[in-house]
Amino acid sequence: MSVNIHPTAIVMPGAELGEEVTIGPYSIIGQVARIGKGTVIGAYCEIGTHAGVLPSSAVEIGTNSVIRSGSVIYQNSVFGEGLKTGHRVTLREGISAGAGLQVGTLSDIQGHCSIGQHVRLHSNVHVGQKSTIGDFVWIFPYVVLTNDPHPPSETMEGCVIEDFAVVATMSTVLPGQIVGRGALVGAMTLVKENVPEDMICVGVPGRIVGSTSKVRFKDNGKSVYPWRRHFHRGYPEEVIARWRHEFSQEDDAK
Amino acid sequence: MSVNIHPTAIVMPGAELGEEVTIGPYSIIGQVARIGKGTVIGAYCEIGTHAGVLPSSAVEIGTNSVIRSGSVIYQNSVFGEGLKTGHRVTLREGISAGAGLQVGTLSDIQGHCSIGQHVRLHSNVHVGQKSTIGDFVWIFPYVVLTNDPHPPSETMEGCVIEDFAVVATMSTVLPGQIVGRGALVGAMTLVKENVPEDMICVGVPGRIVGSTSKVRFKDNGKSVYPWRRHFHRGYPEEVIARWRHEFSQEDDAK
Amino acid sequence: MSVNIHPTAIVMPGAELGEEVTIGPYSIIGQVARIGKGTVIGAYCEIGTHAGVLPSSAVEIGTNSVIRSGSVIYQNSVFGEGLKTGHRVTLREGISAGAGLQVGTLSDIQGHCSIGQHVRLHSNVHVGQKSTIGDFVWIFPYVVLTNDPHPPSETMEGCVIEDFAVVATMSTVLPGQIVGRGALVGAMTLVKENVPEDMICVGVPGRIVGSTSKVRFKDNGKSVYPWRRHFHRGYPEEVIARWRHEFSQEDDAK
Numbered sequence: 001m002s003v004n005i006h007p008t009a010i011v012m013p014g015a016e017l018g019e020e021v022t023i024g025p026y027s028i029i030g031q032v033a034r035i036g037k038g039t040v041i042g043a044y045c046e047i048g049t050h051a052g053v054l055p056s057s058a059v060e061i062g063t064n065s066v067i068r069s070g071s072v073i074y075q076n077s078v079f080g081e082g083l084k085t086g087h088r089v090t091l092r093e094g095i096s097a098g099a100g101l102q103v104g105t106l107s108d109i110q111g112h113c114s115i116g117q118h119v120r121l122h123s124n125v126h127v128g129q130k131s132t133i134g135d136f137v138w139i140f141p142y143v144v145l146t147n148d149p150h151p152p153s154e155t156m157e158g159c160v161i162e163d164f165a166v167v168a169t170m171s172t173v174l175p176g177q178i179v180g181r182g183a184l185v186g187a188m189t190l191v192k193e194n195v196p197e198d199m200i201c202v203g204v205p206g207r208i209v210g211s212t213s214k215v216r217f218k219d220n221g222k223s224v225y226p227w228r229r230h231f232h233r234g235y236p237e238e239v240i241a242r243w244r245h246e247f248s249q250e251d252d253a254k
Numbered sequence: 255m256s257v258n259i260h261p262t263a264i265v266m267p268g269a270e271l272g273e274e275v276t277i278g279p280y281s282i283i284g285q286v287a288r289i290g291k292g293t294v295i296g297a298y299c300e301i302g303t304h305a306g307v308l309p310s311s312a313v314e315i316g317t318n319s320v321i322r323s324g325s326v327i328y329q330n331s332v333f334g335e336g337l338k339t340g341h342r343v344t345l346r347e348g349i350s351a352g353a354g355l356q357v358g359t360l361s362d363i364q365g366h367c368s369i370g371q372h373v374r375l376h377s378n379v380h381v382g383q384k385s386t387i388g389d390f391v392w393i394f395p396y397v398v399l400t401n402d403p404h405p406p407s408e409t410m411e412g413c414v415i416e417d418f419a420v421v422a423t424m425s426t427v428l429p430g431q432i433v434g435r436g437a438l439v440g441a442m443t444l445v446k447e448n449v450p451e452d453m454i455c456v457g458v459p460g461r462i463v464g465s466t467s468k469v470r471f472k473d474n475g476k477s478v479y480p481w482r483r484h485f486h487r488g489y490p491e492e493v494i495a496r497w498r499h500e501f502s503q504e505d506d507a508k
Numbered sequence: 509m510s511v512n513i514h515p516t517a518i519v520m521p522g523a524e525l526g527e528e529v530t531i532g533p534y535s536i537i538g539q540v541a542r543i544g545k546g547t548v549i550g551a552y553c554e555i556g557t558h559a560g561v562l563p564s565s566a567v568e569i570g571t572n573s574v575i576r577s578g579s580v581i582y583q584n585s586v587f588g589e590g591l592k593t594g595h596r597v598t599l600r601e602g603i604s605a606g607a608g609l610q611v612g613t614l615s616d617i618q619g620h621c622s623i624g625q626h627v628r629l630h631s632n633v634h635v636g637q638k639s640t641i642g643d644f645v646w647i648f649p650y651v652v653l654t655n656d657p658h659p660p661s662e663t664m665e666g667c668v669i670e671d672f673a674v675v676a677t678m679s680t681v682l683p684g685q686i687v688g689r690g691a692l693v694g695a696m697t698l699v700k701e702n703v704p705e706d707m708i709c710v711g712v713p714g715r716i717v718g719s720t721s722k723v724r725f726k727d728n729g730k731s732v733y734p735w736r737r738h739f740h741r742g743y744p745e746e747v748i749a750r751w752r753h754e755f756s757q758e759d760d761a762k
Contacts, residue, residue, distance in 0.1 A: 008262075028297060044552055070298075070552075070596070072341050090341055090359050105616055108359055108377055123616055124378075138660050150478040151481075152374075153471075153478065169652050169654055174441060187682060188442075188698040190424075190441060204442055215658060217658065224661065280533075280552075298552055360614060362632070380632065398649055400677055404732040405646060405735075406739050407725075408741070444696040
């Protein structure tokens with residue numbers, strides 16, 4: 001098997017590594033790790049950490065993933081192909097994530113949550129347990145998704161961030177709130193109530209201030225949202241083609 | 255001595271390890287480390303780091319502690335039994351902490367501070383120097399306790415968080431402010447003035463909006479606070495018994 | 509050559525280490541690293557990481573620097589003498605920084621930015637790409653400098669933080685905003701508009717509330733700002749002498 005394991009890495013018996021997997025210096029790969037073909041794992045990573053809570057079971061990391069140094073990924077999770085992490089991320093137990101998930105440096109997904117396709121979390125994002133994140137969502141640095149409506153308690157009400165929604169830097173989403181499809185949460189916003197589809201929420205406490213359709217580029221006056229109309233970097237060809245088709249039809253209808 | 259030291263760990267001469275201590279791969283245990291019986295230290299930890307500021311002296315970690323991977327604990331501190339840390343925490347010099355301290359992933363205690371019994375800091379909490387934290391305090395993610403009233407200066411006025419107080423996510427406590435016993439600081443609050451006992455402070459800037467007694471569970475209408483009436487997870491039996499006794503007497507009095 | 513390399517460190521052929529350089533346990537020094545005389549690198553550091561974006565080129569770290577454990581420093585950057593980092597900092601590609609830069613634990617400089625002389629970033633500061641930071645700037649914990657005016661987009665408008673400016677804890681500076689020379693951004697402020705020289709901006713959204721000259725020490729009634737009048741800790745002798753001269757002349761003129 002053409003794997004590339006640094007001599008200082010510790011790979012436990014039972015770990016399954018696909019072809020052309022690379023394991024960096026000083027990393028530790030547990031026996032329940034299932035790592036897809038072509039994946040590159042940097043230095044000082046721990047894959048398959050056991051929290052001692054759930055029974056031991058596999059962590060699956062999809063093909064062609066990149067796990068940057070210092071990251072910790074627990075057992076009992078499944079990540080689709082093309083997972084990309086920054087440095088020192090923490091991905092705890094019970095995460096189910098689709099393809100193309102990006103998780104920036106220092107971000108911490110607390111586990112027991114569901115994440116859709118091609119979601120992008122920037123640096124230092126904190127995703128509480130029981131969160132539900134749709135497809136093509138963007139979450140920016142220092143955002144916290146909470147879950148306890150009256151801390152500390154045994155109640156856990158996860159947040160829901162729907163498809164194409166954008167949550168900007170330093171915002172907090174309070175327990176159980178829904179950020180609707182295509183909605184925009186501005187920087188440093190405290191989301192206390194649901195944000196309807198394609199609406200903008202800003203402030204502390206957050207208030208709905210209008211539709212995302214009113215946000216326009218300074219230089220050409222075109223609508224910024226839905227962002228998938230103009231922003232395609234890094235998405236798969238078939239996804240981009242679908243988005244192009246969606247908007248060409250809309251343009252034809254005008 | 256029945257200790258379990260991974261062959262890649264570096265344990266310096268002089269370090270004192272109690273029985274059944276476990277040291278994970280690639281960890282570094284300094285000569286001034288005093289690690290209590292039954293404590294488990296994960297991978298990539300540094301215990302007994304010297305900042306070069308104070309004269310070198312011991313760091314004591316109580317029995318049955320769990321230090322998760324990537325954590326750095328400096329010299330000149332004392333932690334009671336049952337310390338539990340997340341990954342990559344930083345505990346600097348001059349910390350005196352009681353039993354049962356929990357410090358979440360990425361949290362950073364800057365040192366020279368006093369922490370009571372059974373305090374729980376969630377992920378990514380920043381505790382500035384000269385802070386004083388009482389017993390049974392809860393501090394949630396991305397909270398910052400500051401200390402410099404006119405930065406940058408040589409003045410340091412630590413915050414005081416009294417027993418049973420709760421500081422919710424993404425709040426900042428300004429220098430020298432006191433969050434009173436049993437008080438609640440809401441999410442994303444800037445605490446500019448003292449919060450009296452059992453009162454609620456919310457907003458930017460924070461304002462006192464009433465008593466914690468008015469917060470009730472949605473499902474059964476009972477009071478959420480004081481939280482020790484209903485939330486007992488992980489506290490020692492004798493503590494829970496004391497709390498039960500406290501409230502049974504109160505209930506009898508009604 | 510009198511270097512001190514721990515036997516577990518990995519130093520790649522081509523790396524250039526000045527005299528009296530110390531490399532800690534388990535650190536990885538890439539072939540493009542150029543590390544100045546007297547610099548101390550702690551454990552678990554990676555110096556010269558390649559993001560695979562730009563062509564491979566050197567990272568230069570000035571003399572007498574201190575890089576604390578768990579830090580990652582990419583290629584294609586230049587740091588002046590006396591760089592000091594906390595633990596687990598991330599310094600990405602394309603940073604040009606003057607002498608005396610301090611970067612606190614967990615801070616993340618995303619690269620492609622310019623930083624002046626003797627800048628001090630405290631813990632957990634996030635500096636977005638295209639930021640410009642002047643000389644003698646202070647940035648406190650959990651501050652984020654953003655760059656995308658309508659996320660997600662291909663537009664990048666970096667922030668500018670001018671000489672002697674101070675940005676307090678938990679503030680966010682929106683894309684393209686300028687914090688003027690000597691200005692003060694209060695804790696938990698959302699900077700949406702430029703802050704003029706020597707003015708104070710506070711709130712969400714941030715508003716200009718007056719001049720820094722009105723901030724006075726409680727004990728002696730003297731002006732806090734410009735802070736260089738009274739705060740000299742850690743700056744080079746010649747810098748302190750210049751500041752003393754500046755204010756003695758001003759005092760003489762009164």
